[in-house]
Amino acid sequence: MPTWPASCVKPASANQRERMVKMRLHEIDLIPSAGDSVESQAAAYGRRFESEIRRSVKLYQSFFTSIGITKTTVDEIAESCFQAINEWYPRLAVEIRTLATTVGLDIVDLMAVVARTEVLVADPLHERSECxxxxxxxxxxxxxxxxxxxxxxxxxxxxxxxxxxxxxxxxxxxxxxxxxxxxxxxxxxxxxxxxxxxxxxxxxxxxxxxxxxxxxxxxxxxxxxxxxxxxxxxxxxxxxxxxxxxxxxxxxxxxxxxxxxxxxxxxxxxxxxxxxxxxxxxxxxxxxxxxxxxxxxxxxxxxxxxxxxxxxxxxxxxxxxxxxxxxxxxxxxxxxxxxxxxxxxxxxxxxxxxxxxxxxxxxxxxxxxxxxxxxxxxxxxxxxx
The missing domain is CATH 3.60.60.10 (Penicillin V Acylase; Chain A)
Known part of the structure; x- marks a missing residue:
């Protein structure tokens, strides 16, 4: 059996289980502002959902730490992934940069969510089973x-x-x-x-x-x-x-x-x-x-x-x-x-x-x-x- 980091071994407490409620689904329609630049659309998204985006980043950062992936490793992978996006799909890189600025995050911190699948490769013990x-x-x-x-x-x-x-x-x-x-x-x-x-x-x-x-x-x-x-x-x-x-x-x-x-x-x-x-x-x-x-x-x-x-x-x-x-x-x-x-x-x-x-x-x-x-x-x- 693999040995998990201590922070991940503890099962969910009763309070944690009570907080696990049904996922809330939000919507945003940026098509009416389609004539605007990619920067203005990203900024509109960030202003509307700043707290949700920042919470998502915080949750993933804590999760990576809990399974033994250090912040240094996360940042290195995130930076490499952002550079890859910038070379392959520059328009998306502009959107990510603008969104990070709008919600007050460093690009590498936002990229921890964008590249969460890539970060998880650093932990081969973590079972990934989706969909x-x-x-x-x-x-x-x-x-x-x-x-x-x-x-x-x-x-x-x-x-x-x-x-x-x-x-x-x-x-x-x-x-x-x-x-x-x-x-x-x-x-x-x-x-x-x-x-x-x-x-x-x-x-x-x-x-x-x-x-x-x-x-x-x-x-x-x-x-x-x-x-x-x-x-x-x-x-x-x-x-x-x-x-x-x-x-x-x-x-x-x-x-x-x-x-x-x-x-x-x-x-x-x-x-x-x-x-x-x-x-x-x-x-x-x-x-x-x-x-x-x-x-x-x-x-x-x-x-x-x-x-x-x-x-x-x-x-x-x-x-x-x-x-x-x-x-x-x-x-x-x-x-x-x-x-x-x-x-x-x-x-x-x-x-x-x-x-x-x-x-x-x-x-x-x-x-x-x-x-x-x-x-x-x-x-x-x-x-x-």
């Missing part, structure tokens, strides 16, 4: 997607649905954490993007283009799956992730990004495409380094088993959520609905914090702050772009 994604084709050949987002509840007391217009005139809606440039999202060209963390032996703590920055540029610039693949291939990351994209033309692919290579895994017969937290590409899978062997393969099998039955029915969001929530064979629960074990340290507790469904051709994203088994009775936020 199950399904892209399903209906009889009209139009694609719908749905995914869960699993993470540590204490790090995300609030999250954001952000709308903005890119330099190329594409409108974007993305669900993300405060301070991060993007995560799951959809754009006005009819492209949807889903997000699953991966782990490869080539991952390193030297810093590179953050995977959340790659997601942002794809949403800002790509109008088709092929264009998304091209954008992803141009980045040199230091961490691995699967960015599953689907478009209004009926195409879908999982862009498996790693420092070793970037490869597109295409949808199989019937148009359906599923991804969890291990590589599917045969070459990249040779460098598989997941610490999540006990669940990622089971979750992928669950997706394949529950969605083949509805692939001809053109499932809408509620039907897709119901599929995700179906119990596994021989179980009373779905393996994709994660419930935290409060007897464990908070840094080892995982919970399904968000379920997001998208219809790229309809340019609609539906967000529920919870697991898919609560979708039917929950408050759904619908976003059109």
């Amino acid at each position: 199950s994604t399904a892209v399903v084709s209906g009889p009209d050949q139009r694609l719908r997607s749905i995914q869960t987002w699993d993470w540590h509840e204490h790090l995300v007391p609030a999250a954001l649905i952000r709308k903005h217009r890119s330099a190329g005139g594409i409108d974007v809606a993305t669900f993300t954490e405060f301070g991060a440039p993007a995560k799951i999202g959809i754009n006005s060209a009819g492209l949807g993007l889903n997000f699953n963390i991966l782990h490869h032996r080539s991952d390193h703590a030297g810093g590179g283009v953050p995977v959340h920055a790659i997601a942002r540029r794809i949403l800002d610039e790509a109008t088709t799956v092929e264009e998304a693949i091209s954008v992803g291939a141009g980045a040199i990351p230091s961490a691995s992730t699967a960015l599953t994209v689907s478009d209004q033309l009926g195409s879908a692919a999982s862009i498996e990004v790693s420092p070793a290579a970037s490869t597109a895994v295409r949808s199989k017969t019937g148009g359906n495409l599923f991804h969890t937290n291990h590589f599917i590409d045969t070459t990249l899978s040779e460098g598989e380094n997941t610490t999540d062997i006990s669940t990622t393969y089971a979750r992928l099998g669950h997706l394949e088993s529950v969605f083949h039955k509805v692939s001809d029915a053109g499932p809408v969001a509620a039907e897709m959520a119901a599929c995700l929530a179906r119990p596994a064979i021989g179980s009373l629960a779905s393996p994709v609905c994660m419930v935290p074990d409060t007897s464990l340290p908070t840094c080892e507790q995982w919970k399904t914090l968000m379920t997001v469904a998208m219809n790229p051709s309809g340019r609609i994203m539906a967000c529920f702050a919870g697991a898919p088994d609560g979708w039917s009775s929950g408050e759904i936020v619908y976003v059109s772009i």
Whole structure:
């Protein structure tokens, strides 16, 4: 068994568990000010949510310390990642710099959130298990997607649905954490993007283009799956992730990004495409380094088993959520609905914090702050772009 830092070993106290309430979902629409500069839009975002952004940074800094990653290491990775963004996507670097200034933070401190996946590579003992994604084709050949987002509840007391217009005139809606440039999202060209963390032996703590920055540029610039693949291939990351994209033309692919290579895994017969937290590409899978062997393969099998039955029915969001929530064979629960074990340290507790469904051709994203088994009775936020 790995030895965790003392600050991470203590399980959540009763008071901590009481404070772990449902994540609050905020919204901001920057499209009306799209004629303004990237600096003015970033400043408007920062002024509106200064306290939330600063809290997000503070929570991540404390989290990294609790799992044994020093502030010096965090700053070094953050600085390298910012330089990589500045070279690869300068417009985003301007946004990050302006946002940091607006909320009164050093750039490296804000980058601790932007590059949190890259920072975590410095701690190989920390289990990172996020998200199950399904892209399903209906009889009209139009694609719908749905995914869960699993993470540590204490790090995300609030999250954001952000709308903005890119330099190329594409409108974007993305669900993300405060301070991060993007995560799951959809754009006005009819492209949807889903997000699953991966782990490869080539991952390193030297810093590179953050995977959340790659997601942002794809949403800002790509109008088709092929264009998304091209954008992803141009980045040199230091961490691995699967960015599953689907478009209004009926195409879908999982862009498996790693420092070793970037490869597109295409949808199989019937148009359906599923991804969890291990590589599917045969070459990249040779460098598989997941610490999540006990669940990622089971979750992928669950997706394949529950969605083949509805692939001809053109499932809408509620039907897709119901599929995700179906119990596994021989179980009373779905393996994709994660419930935290409060007897464990908070840094080892995982919970399904968000379920997001998208219809790229309809340019609609539906967000529920919870697991898919609560979708039917929950408050759904619908976003059109």
